[in-house]
Amino acid sequence: MIRISKKVEYALMALKFISQSDNKLVTAREISDTKKIPYDLLSKILQKLKNENILISNQGTNGGYSLNKRTDEIYLFNLMNMLDGDVAVADCMHEAKEKDCSLEDSCSIKSEVAKLQKEVEDVFKNKTISDFV
Amino acid sequence: MIRISKKVEYALMALKFISQSDNKLVTAREISDTKKIPYDLLSKILQKLKNENILISNQGTNGGYSLNKRTDEIYLFNLMNMLDGDVAVADCMHEAKEKDCSLEDSCSIKSEVAKLQKEVEDVFKNKTISDFV
DNA sequence: TCTAATTTGGACTAATATAGTCCTATTTGA
């Protein structure tokens, strides 16, 4: 059904929220409350973004998150990769070859699927967080 | 993870196969055997395509399927719709509003997601079976 | 030094979607 996962949506909302908070640290709780995002899930997402150097985190009382990149340096394509794994329109299109397709031998559409992959990738590679702010 | 379902892949292979069979009727068994597609699943797909007037079917001995449209009249976008339901990058983007998002009130990214939806749709609307043949 | 606010992170469960199977009926040419 070709969709953006909730994780990615939550990440987009969170990054937008943080980018609009003028350098002030933002807590997971704040975002969760104002955007109605499940707290635990959001926490995981922010941690991931921190580990991927999209965010900087400060632990402890008065802690929170802040951006570590400009919004136009954060690509939707990369976000999707971080949070959901490879953006691949078919099993055979994964970068890492863990997921092979058992039909690869008899497959008659692989090269066309590859073109499609390219076109879909381009859509997501051409969007950054700044498009969402 | 943004992918084309197996159903759609199987449909593409089947339609390609049929289109290359020079007006001769093609059976589900033939396609299933040569393309290694699970027979029962493929049958369902072909039946669906018949009900959607993409294929014509002939029952009984010597029966089989043939195309009811030119390959350049069969859009990937429509195939996906038929077989998997709405192509929607997010819950709120479904045509029929069965699937609403509970966050719609607090959502800060909906309009940008709508743009994305449009771009993704365009990719699939600009591909027909003829691109796969 | 204690406490509350916070991030960190593993393990788990629940819900949903996708893929595949099974079974029976119907149609039809030979």
Added chain:
DNA sequence: TCAAATAGGACTATATTAGTCCAAATTAGA
């Protein structure tokens, strides 16, 4: 009448996505 085929409902299995639970570590401030 038989065998080859489509038709289609109901079901099961698998995988993915979404969400929850719990315990630990960090840190500012009282």
